[in-house]
Amino acid sequence: MIRLTRYEFVKIMTRKSIYLALTGLLMLLVLYAYLGHPGPMNGTSFYKPYEGAITAEKVQAAQEQLQNKGYSDEANQNRYGVFYEISLFSPEFIKNYTKTDDSGNVMERTVNVTEIHYNKPWGYLLEYIDQFGVLFMMIMILLGLAPVFAEEYALGTAALVRSSKRGKSQIVSAKLMASIVYIVLCVILFTSINLLIYWLRFGNLAGADTPIQSVGMYFQSFDYEYSPYRLSALQYYFVQLVTHLAGSLIFGCVVLWVSSLSSTAFVAIIINVAIVGVPYLAFDVMNFNPGWAKWIEEFSFSTMMRVTRLFQTPVNYSIFRVEVSYLQLYLLIMTVVTAVVVLGTYRAFRNREVFS
Structure with missing residues (x-):
């Protein structure tokens, strides 16, 4: 065989x-x-100063950066990606943002991202x-x-x-x-x-x-x-x-x-x-x-x-x-x-x- x-x-x-x-x-x-x-x-250097727990200070700094610079420049995605992620996973955003499935039911997060890492x-x-x-x-x-x-x-x-x-x-x-x-x-x-x-x-x-x-x-x-x-x-x-x-x-x-x-x-x-x-x-x-x-x-x-x-x-x-x-x-x-x-x-x- x-x-x-x-x-x-x-x-x-x-x-x-x-x-x-x-x-x-x-x-x-x-x-x-x-x-x-x-x-x-390699965007490690951009993320390193912000790694760890998402604090109120990091959220505020991220929001200021996103408002001033935006997130559309592909060449700067690593640089501003960390700010986008801090805002996306911040407690305030998660509390105020809801997402629904195809049936209209509100989806719940099984795992909450509380830290930022590259x-x-x-x-x-x-x-x-x-x-x-x-x-x-x-x-x-x-x-x-x-x-x-x-x-x-x-x-x-x-x-x-x-x-x-x-x-x-x-x-x-x-x-x-x-x-x-x-x-x-x-x-x-x-x-x-x-x-x-x-x-x-x-x-x-x-x-x-x-x-x-x-x-x-x-x-x-x-x-x-x-x-x-x-x-x-x-x-x-x-x-x-x-x-x-x-x-x-x-x-x-x-x-x-x-x-x-x-x-x-x-x-x-x-x-x-x-x-x-x-x-x-x-x-x-x-x-x-x-x-x-x-x-x-x-x-x-x-x-x-x-x-x-x-x-x-x-x-x-x-x-x-x-x-x-x-x-x-x-x-x-x-x-x-x-x-x-x-x-x-x-x-x-x-x-x-x-x-x-």
């Missing part, structure tokens, strides 16, 4: 399209990191998995796994493979295991390069022990401000990474299932692009947001790969009078979907040989 899995893994890794896409994606990753955010990025590198690391990491993994999974079964049909080798000594089920298992190894390697590669780039850009990874609620993505966007999870930036980074990997594996299983039903790799890629691309274009690009379609956005495959939405706010659902969190319900649905598509892949490859 190990030898068969190794053979299937080699078949995946010898596809030239993978390396062409990998080269292009890594170039985009580096160019965006250096050109999208030009100039020095943690900007983690904002960029988390942002990259949420944004570029999803694009990277989707393209690599589509190019690597869409041909796994469809190629056998297109080349006419499906019937020969199915009648071999290893039988139908063992071959499918080997393809699944090889695909899992491929996905894990892709996630490790992206994560390693992402860490290296931003360690070099910032010169440090400061603020790893600060609460996730205080980490700003895009400097002014504190996506986890109302997160119910008590995690540090480093702890959440690993949670995000594991969740991103799990989402990538689930999407990989879907791609394999579609491949087992498709006559060519091209058809499999088109169908899979539609599965993940249509919801993204509708909800994120075109702002299509009717109430009846909200569940599609909340439980799409890309949601788990992006991770952010799952840990952002304390959303709960009532299922047969049992209260479950959004994260629990999503994981339950994805577990069922994964079991269905894996079993469907075995069944499809056993029962179908020729595609017209």
